[in-house]
Each structure stands twice: as structure tokens, then as C-alpha cells.
Amino acid sequence: MTRDCFDHIVVGAGSAGCLLANRLSRDPGRRVLLLEAGKRDNHPWIHIPAGYLYCIGNPRTDWLYQTAPEAGLNGRSLRYPRGKGLGGCSSINGMIYMRGQARDYDNWARLTGDDDWSWDKALPDFMAHEDHYRRDGGADPATGHNGRFSDLHGHGGEWRVEKQRLRWDVLEDFATAATQAGIPRSDDFNTGDNGGVGYFDVNQKNGWRWNAAKAFLRPAKGRANLVIWTEAQVERLVFETGADGRPRCSGAVVRRGGETVTVQASREVILSAGAIGSPQILQLSGIGPAAQSKAHGIEVRQDLPGVGENLQDHLQIRAVYKVKGAKTLNTLAGSLFGKARIGLEYALRRSGPMSMSPSQLGAFTRSEPERAHPNLEYHVQPLSLDAFGEPLHGFPAITASVCNLNPTSRGAVRIRSARCEDAPLIAPNYLATEEDRRVAAASLRQVREILSQPAMAKYAPEEWKPGPQYQTDAELARLAGDIANTIFHPVGTAKMGRADDPMAVVDSRLRVRGVDALRVVDASVMPEITSGNTSAPTMMIAEKAARWILEDA
Structure with a gap:
């Protein structure tokens, strides 16, 4: 017909x-x-x-x-x-609002031969539909922007960007530990240089998902x-x-x-x-x-x-650390009373754990000091589980997921038949290159360095995955393969x-x-x-x- x-x-x-x-x-x-x-x-x-x-x-x-x-x-x-x-x-x-780095788009312009894909030409197209909570005024002498954020974010568009509506002490202490390990603070990951540690902005409106x-x-x-x-x-x-x-x-x-x-x-x-x-x-x-x-x-x-x-996809290596004396979602949601309390807070205030994105705290840094740009992204969570959709672990813990932002491995999507209802073969080919395996091992070492800083000492963090017994590059790369998961990109x-x-x-x-x-x-x-x-x-x-x-x- x-x-x-x-x-x-x-x-x-x-x-x-x-x-x-x-x-x-x-x-x-x-x-x-x-x-x-x-x-x-x-x-x-x-x-x-x-x-x-x-x-x-x-x-x-x-x-x-x-x-x-x-x-x-x-x-x-x-x-x-x-x-x-x-x-x-x-x-x-x-729900994380993240543009990436200016160099990404300048590279697209080089690869396509079309300057319309450069960062300067892409920024207006980000802002065209954005409705961002930032309306800060005042000149920023470091960047020359007319208003520190006002010419980097759009207002009145359809795509709402807000701050998150909850706070976790253990995440704030992780952020402090990251600064002690040499990662600067960031209050905006979307300026073209996302290096630093801070909280993700999210696509929500008054505590609801904004799709x-x-x-x-x-x-x-x-x-x-x-x-x-x-x-x-x-x-x-x-x-x-x-x-x-x-x-x-x-x-x-x-x-x-x-x-x-x-x-x-x-x-x-x-x-x-x-x-x-x-x-x-x-x-x-x-x-x-x-x-x-x-x-x-x-x-x-x-x-x-x-x-x-x-x-291409971002593979997140989910390092899990048991902690003591910390409020985490594992402990809060571990009882019927705790779950009821979480539900009541969301019903009354549209805040608390039910307003959470999967990751609250983020960090962008280098796997090795000699790198010109941040090539690692952290998604830090006050919880732990084997995979999204699986139950939370029965002990207090945090997860420091870290991914290689610029993987060199390449995979493929191929049909299995001529029928549209048959799912295609999806083969991401993760960790297929020596470069990606080396970055994976380096990223796990960096997680250990952050967790060993003074700001985290009061929690007595204990590495549960992959486990402190694994030390060589080969061991860490192999264990990364055991605990890593897609970050859905x-x-x-x-x-x-x-x-x-x-x-x-x-x-x-x-x-x-x-x-x-x-x-x-x-x-x-x-x-x-x-x-x-x-x-x-x-x-x-x-x-x-x-x-x-x-x-x-």
C-alpha cells in the first residue's frame, strides 16, 4: 500500500x-x-x-x-x-550535558575539509537550542568572554540544562582528592576545554528528565x-x-x-x-x-x-572501592525504610537520589602528563553494582568509572539477514590496540592515586575491583576487560x-x-x-x- x-x-x-x-x-x-x-x-x-x-x-x-x-x-x-x-x-x-573539547570539532573540520564543523562554527549551533541555567555577568579577563559564561551558553531554547539537585559528602571529598592529585577544579565542562574536576550539568527541568x-x-x-x-x-x-x-x-x-x-x-x-x-x-x-x-x-x-x-565507543572501566563511614546509595537504598524515604523526598522536593543522573561528579584529565589534552573522563558515583540494571551491592562503596576519551580501536555494525527485525551484529572491538590497553592500565593507576590522597583517608577506601594484587600493565589491561562496560556512546x-x-x-x-x-x-x-x-x-x-x-x- x-x-x-x-x-x-x-x-x-x-x-x-x-x-x-x-x-x-x-x-x-x-x-x-x-x-x-x-x-x-x-x-x-x-x-x-x-x-x-x-x-x-x-x-x-x-x-x-x-x-x-x-x-x-x-x-x-x-x-x-x-x-x-x-x-x-x-x-x-x-542526562549529562557535555559538548566535548574544541579540538574535537576543529579535527572534524580538518577531516571533512569543511570549516563549518570547527568549534567556532559549532558553538552557535549548540547555543541555538540551549536553555542554560547560567546567566553570570561580568568580564572574564582570562578568556576575554563578554560575561564569563553568557556568550558560551544559550537561553530560551528548547533544551534545558540545570544543576543537579543533590549532594554527597563522599563525592565532594573525592573532588578534593582529585585536586590533591593535581587535577584542577572546574565549574563548567562546556567551554571548549573540559579539563578539571566538578559536577556534571544535566538535562532536567525541576527534577524531571528533559528528553x-x-x-x-x-x-x-x-x-x-x-x-x-x-x-x-x-x-x-x-x-x-x-x-x-x-x-x-x-x-x-x-x-x-x-x-x-x-x-x-x-x-x-x-x-x-x-x-x-x-x-x-x-x-x-x-x-x-x-x-x-x-x-x-x-x-x-x-x-x-x-x-x-x-x-567507536567509550568503554568505562568501573573501579569499585569499599568505604567506611560514608553515606552511599548502597546503604540508603538497602532497606524498605530507606527506599521510602528516598521516594518521599522526591515526591515532596523533586530532589535526592531519585533525581540522580547515573553519574554526578566528573573529571577530565590526562593519562600521562605529556599528553597535550585531557584524554580520560571520570564518572564518579556514590554507589556500586555489577552493571546498570543489576542490584546494588550490599556494602557501602563508590565507583570511579574512567574511560579513554579517544580510543584507537574500531569496530563494526553489520546486518545478519535481510530482515529488519533481526538485530545486527554489533562488534565494538574494545581494547583491540596496544594504545588502548596502555591507557586502560594507566587510568586504573590514576584512580588508585586519587583514592590514596588525604581527603579520602577518613573513608579507609579498599579497592574491591579490580583488586590491589594486580600491578603490571598486562594484569591491569586484562582486568580492565573483566570490569569494563560500555558508557553508551x-x-x-x-x-x-x-x-x-x-x-x-x-x-x-x-x-x-x-x-x-x-x-x-x-x-x-x-x-x-x-x-x-x-x-x-x-x-x-x-x-x-x-x-x-x-x-x-
Whole structure:
């Protein structure tokens, strides 16, 4: 069955897709269809910040992906959460607002040959949708900014950024210990240089999670030219042959409500299904490595060997320390009374542990002093568990998760069949390079150094994982493989690049190589991963792309 035609079809209602739908439908003369395979974002645990514990691993809100067994993780396979439903990953993620480092975007500009990706050109696109709590005035003589933060943060946009609404003494003491170990304090990780230790800003509003559906779809509610389909999974894209013989994407085959329909786009189809979903849809549609398409009986539309390759992710090494005399979530939530007290505080004040993001305290530093930029990120938590979704440990403890911001290992996403319902093979290839293993060992040593500082002495910290008996680089790298987990930042599987880059999938304006009327706009286009959490950069990409799409049209 063929349905009526839209100007633009956006596939995926996550962080990028919701923003794109909002921006493109501002023009009442454009008909926009937003397709989402999941349901509406009316599941209650989506909106309570600590509800990520009940959304990850939940088929209502998570695609329930698993990685292939990973050699670098000593044969382990990891749960690989990806948001399913309006808001996408912004409905289940850690809510941390993090742009990364200016050098990330200057490097993108170099890799693509397009200065529009430089930090100076990216900053306005971060600020365009931002509604930041900082409104500090006064000149900053160190940076020359007109108002210390006022020209670095936006106000009045849709994407709310707030301070966290709780405090833990043990985290404050960890921050002091970090300064004693040589890491300076930071009161803003989003100035282009995120070095230092401080508290993460979060995407919340008055103690509630602020997801992309609330931010960008609610204001567009009632626009007659914006149509949103939920529980609508794309089977494949549809093509016609242009006069020059090039394939042109003219729509998509969609499974919805027990029937299969074909929807048409007169201007463009935009894939915003994420670093797993977008390459999967491309491959199912015959855009990708030709041999792979043929192996699954799929007609080759465009031979692009880079589709699904270049997968990068931040692997967090979760070092756990038992502590004495400290208030931690393990002890607070260890009884029915404690849980009731936590629930009451949230009900009355929208504060306390139920308002927590998964990580409260952060730090960015170098694994070795000679490095030019911070290459490690800490997520420090007043709790411990084996993995998110698992029960808290029965003893007081903190977790100092540390990740390599610039991993050199590269993995892949590849379809297993021609069926859209079959999950793709996800092989991140963690710790595959000597460089990554060396940084892993160095980061665990640095955690030990911080925990040995005077500020933490009163807690008598005892290393529980990986364990003080492991000392050599080889031992620490192997143990990192045992205790590490994804921090949920997959990127790069449809990377942008120059025309002479054979692995580039899209050009610097995010148009798919060799195919007309088709773009990819999400984290998959990043040529290299940003030095921090990836939600905010994905929205910046979408903001920039929306402007280009409207200009081109």
C-alpha cells in the first residue's frame, strides 16, 4: 500500500530526529513525517531521572541489543542499550550535558575539509537550542568572554540544562582528592576545554528528565504539517533512478499496525536512527559493502564500504572501592525504610537520589602528563553494582568509572539477514590496540592515586575491583576487560569525510555519497568520537543539518 507524499521523512525520533522534525516543520509549507519504531514516551520511568535503571533492559524503552563476544573483554558480551520510543536515547541516557573539547570539532573540520564543523562554527549551533541555567555577568579577563559564561551558553531554547539537585559528602571529598592529585577544579565542562574536576550539568527541568520529545515535539504539537507515527519500523528505503543514472531515495517501506506501507518523500529522506539503526537501515536498503548486500540477497544500490564500519565507543572501566563511614546509595537504598524515604523526598522536593543522573561528579584529565589534552573522563558515583540494571551491592562503596576519551580501536555494525527485525551484529572491538590497553592500565593507576590522597583517608577506601594484587600493565589491561562496560556512546558508523576518503559514507553536509535525496543526521556521522558524552554533540549536528536542509530546499 502506498500512502501520500511528504516533503521530508525523518526516520527515528531520538535526539536528532525530534530536533529535525521541529525545525523542518516550522515552515507550514513543508509536510514532515517523523517515523519512530518505539512507542510514545508515556512510560512513567522515562520521566523520573533515576528511572534509567528501569528503562535499560526494558523492551518498552530499549532495543535490547547485545554485543558480540569481545576478545578485549576476555570473551564477554555486553548489554548495549539504545533508546526505543519518542526521545530515543534521550529518554534513557544519563542526562549529562557535555559538548566535548574544541579540538574535537576543529579535527572534524580538518577531516571533512569543511570549516563549518570547527568549534567556532559549532558553538552557535549548540547555543541555538540551549536553555542554560547560567546567566553570570561580568568580564572574564582570562578568556576575554563578554560575561564569563553568557556568550558560551544559550537561553530560551528548547533544551534545558540545570544543576543537579543533590549532594554527597563522599563525592565532594573525592573532588578534593582529585585536586590533591593535581587535577584542577572546574565549574563548567562546556567551554571548549573540559579539563578539571566538578559536577556534571544535566538535562532536567525541576527534577524531571528533559528528553528530546518534550523539548522539540511538544512545542510542535498541533502543527498540521507535522505527522508523527509511532510503532512504525522501517524495513528498507525506496529508490528510483534519476536521469543521470544515480539512485534517488524516494521514500521508505514501513511496517506499522500490522500492515506494510510505502511512504514517499518529494524532497529528502533523513536517517536519524542512531549509530546502530542508521547503518542497519542503509545496509538493508542495499547501501553499504556490495559483497554484504549480495550475501543477503539485497539489491546493491550503492557500494559504500564504510557503512557500518568505524564504530567507536567509550568503554568505562568501573573501579569499585569499599568505604567506611560514608553515606552511599548502597546503604540508603538497602532497606524498605530507606527506599521510602528516598521516594518521599522526591515526591515532596523533586530532589535526592531519585533525581540522580547515573553519574554526578566528573573529571577530565590526562593519562600521562605529556599528553597535550585531557584524554580520560571520570564518572564518579556514590554507589556500586555489577552493571546498570543489576542490584546494588550490599556494602557501602563508590565507583570511579574512567574511560579513554579517544580510543584507537574500531569496530563494526553489520546486518545478519535481510530482515529488519533481526538485530545486527554489533562488534565494538574494545581494547583491540596496544594504545588502548596502555591507557586502560594507566587510568586504573590514576584512580588508585586519587583514592590514596588525604581527603579520602577518613573513608579507609579498599579497592574491591579490580583488586590491589594486580600491578603490571598486562594484569591491569586484562582486568580492565573483566570490569569494563560500555558508557553508551556509539558513533561513527556512517562517518562524514572528504571525497577522497574511501570509507566516508556522507559528505560534510551529511548527504549520502552517490545517492540523491538521502542524508544521515545522527551520531553515526561523527568521523571521530567527541571527548565526552555524545548527546549534546548529536543535537548540534541536527541543528546544523536542519539549516542546511532548509537552505538546499
